[in-house]
Amino acid sequence: MEITPPDIEAEGRARGTAARPLSIWTVSDGRAGIQNQALGLAEAVARLTPAHIAIQTVKWRPAFDRWPSSLKTPAMLAPGSLDPRTVVEWPDLWIAAGRASLPLSTRVRDWSGGRTFVVQTQDPRWRNDGYDLIVAPAHDGLSGDNVFEIIGSPHRITPQKLAEAAPTFADRIAALPRPHVVAMIGGRSKAFDLTEAHAADLADRIRTAVQAAGGSLLLTFSRRTPAAAQAVMAARLSDLPGWIWDGTGDNPLFAMLDAADHVLVTEDSANMATEAAATGKPVHVLPMVPLKSAGKFARLHADLEAHGAARPFDGDLTAWTYEPLNETERAARAVLEAMGTR
Structure with a gap:
């Protein structure tokens, strides 16, 4: 998916974010390596436009954890997980990572009445048309109108x-x-x-x-x-x-x-x-x-x-230089661009 750099100020005016920061939920099973992908992308979005980030965790009861995503229901969630049955107000932006989040990510647009823009990182490998945007590693070779490829994975390093x-x-x-x-x-x-x-x-x-x-x-x-x-x-x-x-x-x-x-x-x-x-x-x-x-x-x-x-690694510690890789910010700009054109 190709994008052009977004006009951040114009998008902010269109969403009214000058008066109200963007509401972002990051959703994962809580493991650091998974959570940091969603959180890193959310933080990058927040560096581009005013936003409030809430960290949400989704875990499934052991009896249901290995069930196919298509069969899971909110009643199967483990205690302490984000439960869509109790949500009063859905976020503007949902950024999720990992297999545990998929049964919710694919339904958020319906639950929120189309309000929430849904981003999934990695290759979901299930219902890839169920997300507004997939931020996928280029090495996975994923393609589609809603796919934005980056080198590697989103992260929190700045x-x-x-x-x-x-x-x-x-x-x-x-x-x-x-x-x-x-x-x-x-x-x-x-x-x-x-x-x-x-x-x-x-x-x-x-x-x-x-x-x-x-x-x-x-x-x-x-x-x-x-x-x-x-x-x-x-x-x-x-x-x-x-x-x-x-x-x-x-x-x-x-x-x-x-x-x-x-x-x-x-x-x-x-x-x-x-x-x-x-x-x-x-x-x-x-x-x-x-x-x-x-x-x-x-x-x-x-x-x-x-x-x-x-x-x-060949044992030689002679230094070299390069421009730091900044794919997370590039993905954040893609998210805002896609939100602005939906």
């Missing part, structure tokens, strides 16, 4: 957010020797695995590179990192200058990315790669153990390489 996070963790990071090498380690997925042996090999390669550069390591693991892989990497890297975050306390990722001179990301996560590329710092892609063809990830990494952001 220079301002990184800078705001830095002071909180300055005592742990500021004095570390440069270059600061941030490593974002994923884990097992449908396409990749991180075995104990492969984790040990990655740790050795990272260690060699950081030592050769005379720098320090700032490392975070994802919730998908297997415990054995996490343990072996921590053991092999713990004597380097730096910080291996153990998951306790406030998440230091934004502060780490603000301080980074290089960012290493495992190839299993589109979110991590896209977030890293938004920093403008050199992004090095770490290999994982393939479980099946990972063509879509290869397409994503090719897109990031073409942008100048990413390269396969």
Whole structure:
């Protein structure tokens, strides 16, 4: 879907947002990697026009969680979830991410009497005509009149957010020797695995590179990192200058990315790669153990390489520069453009 840059002020006048901010709901199952896609896009919209954002969570009772989306009803929602039966006023803009949101996203236009503009991120893979706009990763190859493609996924990374996070963790990071090498380690997925042996090999390669550069390591693991892989990497890297975050306390990722001179990301996560590329710092892609063809990830990494952001990790920490990837804002402009023309 091609768009032209929106006239934000004109759209605001048309919606009356000069008097009333845009009402935005972000809807997901609450997992950080999913929620941040919807929230990041909502925050980008709010940077372009006055808006109020409300975070909504949708979870299904265990007995119904794996049921097809077409069979789910609000009566099957888990306690604490957004319940459409109790909604008094629907938002102007609904931005949802993840499978759990689909049974609601496809019905919001009817429930709201056509008031609510419905945006779904990722490839819904179900009733793709049921949303006003789908913000889809280009590497998924989705097409349609209501599809807007971006490189990777929407996220919350901005220079301002990184800078705001830095002071909180300055005592742990500021004095570390440069270059600061941030490593974002994923884990097992449908396409990749991180075995104990492969984790040990990655740790050795990272260690060699950081030592050769005379720098320090700032490392975070994802919730998908297997415990054995996490343990072996921590053991092999713990004597380097730096910080291996153990998951306790406030998440230091934004502060780490603000301080980074290089960012290493495992190839299993589109979110991590896209977030890293938004920093403008050199992004090095770490290999994982393939479980099946990972063509879509290869397409994503090719897109990031073409942008100048990413390269396969070869142990060389020579820096390079590129324009930070800003696909979330581009998607936000597409949302406002589509809302203005509906």
